[in-house]
Amino acid sequence: MERRKNVNVLEIKNLTKKFGDFIAVDNMSLKIEEGEIFGFLGANGAGKSTTINMISGLLRSNEGVINILGKNAVKHNRFAKMNIGIVPQDLAIYEDLTAYENVRFFAGLYGLRGAVLDARVKEALAFVGLSDKHKNYPKNFSGGMKRRLNIACAIAHRPKLIIMDEPTVGIDPQSRNYILNSVRKLNEMGSTIIYTSHYMEEVEEICTRIAIVDHGQIIAEGTKEQLKSIITNTKDIWIEVKSTEGLDLNTLQAINGVEAVQIEENVIKIHSDAGVNNLNKIIEQLIKNGAEIRSLEEQELNLETVFLTLTGRNLRD
Amino acid sequence: MLNIVNIFLKELKQTFRDFRMFVFMIAFPIVFMLVLGMALSNAFSTSKISIDNIHVLYKNLGNNQLAQSFETLKKETAKSGIQFKEATGNVDGKKAVKQNNVDGYVEISNNGIKLYESDRNSIEGNIIQGMLTAFVDKYNVAMSVAKVDPSKVNMVLASNHSKQYIKETSLHAAKSPGAMDYYAIAMTAMIAFYAALNGTSLMNTEIARKTGDRLLVSPARKSEIFLGKVLGSITINFIFIVIVVLFSKFVFKANWGDHLGVIFLVLLTEVLMAVSFGLGVSYITKTGGAARTIVMIVIQIASFIGGAYFKIDYAGNIPKLSPLSWVIEGITKVIYANDLGAAIPSIILNIGITLIMMLIAVVSFQRREGL
Numbered sequence: 214m215e216r217r218k219n220v221n222v223l224e225i226k227n228l229t230k231k232f233g234d235f236i237a238v239d240n241m242s243l244k245i246e247e248g249e250i251f252g253f254l255g256a257n258g259a260g261k262s263t264t265i266n267m268i269s270g271l272l273r274s275n276e277g278v279i280n281i282l283g284k285n286a287v288k289h290n291r292f293a294k295m296n297i298g299i300v301p302q303d304l305a306i307y308e309d310l311t312a313y314e315n316v317r318f319f320a321g322l323y324g325l326r327g328a329v330l331d332a333r334v335k336e337a338l339a340f341v342g343l344s345d346k347h348k349n350y351p352k353n354f355s356g357g358m359k360r361r362l363n364i365a366c367a368i369a370h371r372p373k374l375i376i377m378d379e380p381t382v383g384i385d386p387q388s389r390n391y392i393l394n395s396v397r398k399l400n401e402m403g404s405t406i407i408y409t410s411h412y413m414e415e416v417e418e419i420c421t422r423i424a425i426v427d428h429g430q431i432i433a434e435g436t437k438e439q440l441k442s443i444i445t446n447t448k449d450i451w452i453e454v455k456s457t458e459g460l461d462l463n464t465l466q467a468i469n470g471v472e473a474v475q476i477e478e479n480v481i482k483i484h485s486d487a488g489v490n491n492l493n494k495i496i497e498q499l500i501k502n503g504a505e506i507r508s509l510e511e512q513e514l515n516l517e518t519v520f521l522t523l524t525g526r527n528l529r530d
Numbered sequence: 531m532l533n534i535v536n537i538f539l540k541e542l543k544q545t546f547r548d549f550r551m552f553v554f555m556i557a558f559p560i561v562f563m564l565v566l567g568m569a570l571s572n573a574f575s576t577s578k579i580s581i582d583n584i585h586v587l588y589k590n591l592g593n594n595q596l597a598q599s600f601e602t603l604k605k606e607t608a609k610s611g612i613q614f615k616e617a618t619g620n621v622d623g624k625k626a627v628k629q630n631n632v633d634g635y636v637e638i639s640n641n642g643i644k645l646y647e648s649d650r651n652s653i654e655g656n657i658i659q660g661m662l663t664a665f666v667d668k669y670n671v672a673m674s675v676a677k678v679d680p681s682k683v684n685m686v687l688a689s690n691h692s693k694q695y696i697k698e699t700s701l702h703a704a705k706s707p708g709a710m711d712y713y714a715i716a717m718t719a720m721i722a723f724y725a726a727l728n729g730t731s732l733m734n735t736e737i738a739r740k741t742g743d744r745l746l747v748s749p750a751r752k753s754e755i756f757l758g759k760v761l762g763s764i765t766i767n768f769i770f771i772v773i774v775v776l777f778s779k780f781v782f783k784a785n786w787g788d789h790l791g792v793i794f795l796v797l798l799t800e801v802l803m804a805v806s807f808g809l810g811v812s813y814i815t816k817t818g819g820a821a822r823t824i825v826m827i828v829i830q831i832a833s834f835i836g837g838a839y840f841k842i843d844y845a846g847n848i849p850k851l852s853p854l855s856w857v858i859e860g861i862t863k864v865i866y867a868n869d870l871g872a873a874i875p876s877i878i879l880n881i882g883i884t885l886i887m888m889l890i891a892v893v894s895f896q897r898r899e900g901l
Contacts, residue, residue, distance in 0.1 A: 269747045272899055294749040305740040309544050321536045322748035366744065 228277035252420030298372030357388025541762025567710035714784030729808020734818030787865030810887030
């Protein structure tokens with residue numbers, strides 16, 4: 214499919230959503246061009262699901278405008294919905310309908326009928342590798358197969374914009390790879406993708422542009438290289454010790470330049486100012502604490518680090 | 531419109547694949563019908579009243595043809611258990627009736643026959659009255675004949691015999707519901723009300739399965755989703771009811787009368803009412819669990835006081851609070867009294883509740899951002 218340059222598939226202007234006094238989405242603005250795979254990163258409660266729900270029409274905004282392919286999504290509700298496909302985080306399929314019936318039912322709601330509908334359903338099932346299971350009920354499917362059917366239900370009507378909310382949660386690596394390849398293929402076939410995930414490496418691997426959302430606002434946006442360049446002044450040091458029992462994290466936190474300290478099993482992860490040479494003091498403090506150091510390495514800068522630096526918390530928090 | 535059909539057909543397909551639903555909505559009422567219909571059959575048998583000999587005092591003061599004919603009547607009726615005894619001397623016939631010593635007192639004069647009876651023995655009194663009326667009618671016929679051809683009078687009077695004085699007429703003996711007939715109606719009405727449970731889960735299951743969100747992000751309008759699902763539920767539950775009715779009619783030979791169309795109309799409005807009731811409660815309570823509990827309690831109480839498990843006296847006010855009693859009473863009258871108008875109150879009440887509950891559901895549905 215031929216791609217038009219600089220066409221905004223999605224444009225959000227000053228979008229705000231409040232639940233009582235709580236502001237879930239705070240004056241958010243965003244543009245996504247045709248052909249992008251746009252990563253939407255944010256910890257739980259950051260506001261990304263609320264934003265996605267407003268884009269898909271599940272929630273009404275308090276303020277702001279959402280344009281889909283240049284048209285106001287509220288005024289041209291049907292047009293907007295016809296051009297969006299949602300792959301929700303939770304499986305949204307009927308266990309008592311076969312795979313074929315599931316896809317056919319949902320695709321039928323998009324105005325497809327007869328032979329065209331049948332062809333699109335078969336195409337969607339083939340795309341997710343479930344053609345041979347089309348007569349089977351999802352209750353007999355593995356988690357990965359259900360996730361794939363969840364995708365098929367969202368793409369049979371060939372939407373211009375596909376929103377995938379955590380599509381790889383709880384599945385095996387093989388199914389995850391299948392889904393990631395599917396995302397790329399859908400993008401190559403002309404769909405623009407909004408992709409949210411807790412798995413930073415997935416986002417890093419497939420997304421052409423990424424937005425980091427925190428407290429209802431986009432705090433950083435760009436390609437992964439652009440995001441990494443924001444935080445060249447920080448470093449991550451991972452120190453593996455024999456045991457972290459009895460370790461006083463406050464003493465490490467108090468060292469000049471150290472911004473955050475975390476423990477994951479026997480690894481102490483220290484996020485520090487790159488401009489301060491504090492490695493000796495860190496080692497000295499650990500030895501004072503009685504820690505037996507096994508290994509030490511300075512991590513290459515990744516999106517996880519970027520996210521942690523910008524939001525002060527892990528993506529899985 | 532096509533979306534409504536699409537959603538409607540999906541509802542049908544899903545329910546017909548739900549084995550538990552089938553068992554509950556079809557097997558459950560049929561089994562109950564069978565068990566209660568057989569176990570409580572004695573409670574529904576037509577009661578028999580035995581009447582002993584009827585004792586009547588009489589005073590024959592006349593000397594005309596009527597007085598003579600009465601003597602003949604006296605002999606004939608003795609064979610049917612009506613014992614006439616002459617009130618001689620100081621015997622006060624009226625007092626004897628008052629004191630319940632006899633069932634009636636008859637005075638015959640040249641002017642006619644007077645009967646004194648006690649309300650305490652109404653059945654016996656009615657029998658005596660009926661017999662005397664028949665006798666007097668015959669006598670009058672004989673007198674009319676005498677005016678034309680006196681030679682035929684004796685022939686007319688001779689044709690009198692006891693069986694003609696007392697004619698047995700069955701009081702709805704064949705038109706009273708037996709146990710199976712009653713429980714066919716009661717169980718069908720009860721299971722129709724159980725459609726309320728389906729109403730509570732109509733939207734809640736879509737929300738719980740997350741398919742509700744997928745429906746809402748599709749171009750289908752909220753009103754189309756609502757209509758498709760509600761019409762689907764009503765249709766499915768009505769199909770269940772039709773199956774139960776036909777099964778009881780042809781297998782259990784339950785009496786559904788000659789106006790099945792009217793009965794189905796009453797049951798359809800009950801299903802409408804039940805589904806709307808469940809749906810309305812689910813929107814009022816906002817949680818599926820609470821709605822289900824409330825509806826289940828209402829169904830049980832309505833079934834209990836409405837005559838689902840045992841036949842009730844509809845004269846009281848409490849049973850009238852139950853939708854089941856409206857339906858059972860209405861259908862019973864349609865079947866056993868051929869009173870088609872009896873269906874109207876049931877239909878009006880059912881539609882009234884449907885409108886109220888549907889209004890609650892529609893307003894809540896429109897206000898909500900989700901289903």
